[in-house]
Amino acid sequence: MSPLSDELKSLLKKGGADLVGIGDITGIEEKEAISKEFHHYTRAVAIGMKLHKFKQPEKMNGELDEHSLMLAYMKENEDITVKLGGLLQEATKFLRKRKYRCMAIPPIAVAEERKFISALYNLFSHKMAVTMSGLGWVGKNGMVINGEYGPNLIWATILTDAKLTPSLPQLESMCGECKLCVISCPVGAVLGINWSRARGKLEVIDLEKCSSFMSENSDKYGRPVCGICFMACPMGAKKTRKG
Numbered sequence: 001m002s003p004l005s006d007e008l009k010s011l012l013k014k015g016g017a018d019l020v021g022i023g024d025i026t027g028i029e030e031k032e033a034i035s036k037e038f039h040h041y042t043r044a045v046a047i048g049m050k051l052h053k054f055k056q057p058e059k060m061n062g063e064l065d066e067h068s069l070m071l072a073y074m075k076e077n078e079d080i081t082v083k084l085g086g087l088l089q090e091a092t093k094f095l096r097k098r099k100y101r102c103m104a105i106p107p108i109a110v111a112e113e114r115k116f117i118s119a120l121y122n123l124f125s126h127k128m129a130v131t132m133s134g135l136g137w138v139g140k141n142g143m144v145i146n147g148e149y150g151p152n153l154i155w156a157t158i159l160t161d162a163k164l165t166p167s168l169p170q171l172e173s174m175c176g177e178c179k180l181c182v183i184s185c186p187v188g189a190v191l192g193i194n195w196s197r198a199r200g201k202l203e204v205i206d207l208e209k210c211s212s213f214m215s216e217n218s219d220k221y222g223r224p225v226c227g228i229c230f231m232a233c234p235m236g237a238k239k240t241r242k243g
């Protein structure tokens with residue numbers, strides 16, 4: 001690994017990142033996943049922070065209080081998103097000081113609130129950065145799943161032309177025969193498809209059904225939200241949600 005890669009990874013880890021991966025995005029397949037506006041970038045740095053403070057609220061009358069669960073999830077998301085924003089600033093400063101071009105792409109929650117960044121999401125996906133850096137696959141629930149932490153991570157990305165050493169990409173889903181997210185979705189929006197890189201931009205979720213259910217939750221939670229298929233995923237549960 002190049003000293004520059006080591007330095008950047010160590011800067012990000014010291015700043016609180018739990019996972020940092022570097023993906024080579026110079027291949028044709030990857031270029032197709034990124035709009036031509038970004039084709040001068042050669043590496044995607046995927047930065048993950050785990051939802052380490054997120055705990056399920058106590059059961060009430062033997063049932064989990066879904067409302068409290070959702071609010072706890074949203075709050076944890078917001079806290080981590082702020083921390084990732086700080087990390088992105090540090091890392092881009094580090095790269096620009098060394099005369100490399102770079103662009104920071106914050107977590108999706110921020111994108112909803114900032115118009116310019118929101119526009120980028122039509123042109124770029126964090127899933128590409130994470131899978132190309134070998135840190136996870138796209139689960140049947142459409143989320144990035146990491147072998148150690150499951151879906152319990154918030155991701156940000158830096159696109160750059162810095163000479164960073166890439167890792168091997170993740171090519172296949174590791175969901176196997178699991179169907180817990182498929183069964184848990186209240187509107188049958190999880191289609192039960194195993195992702196693979198070779199299959200390209202594959203829709204694993206019925207987006208119309210999912211977004212209409214999320215919109216129904218707006219009255220209760222102040223914005224469209226649903227984490228049911230996320231909470232159903234057993235991957236990494238011991239390491240994070242119960243921690």
Ligand code: SF4
Nearest residue numbers: 185189210226228229
């Ligand atoms: S977010 Fe909710 S509605 Fe959408 S796929 Fe997951 S469980 Fe279904």
Ligand code: SF4
Nearest residue numbers: 139140175178181233
């Ligand atoms: S619940 Fe099972 S099938 Fe769904 S994303 Fe998690 S591991 Fe994959």
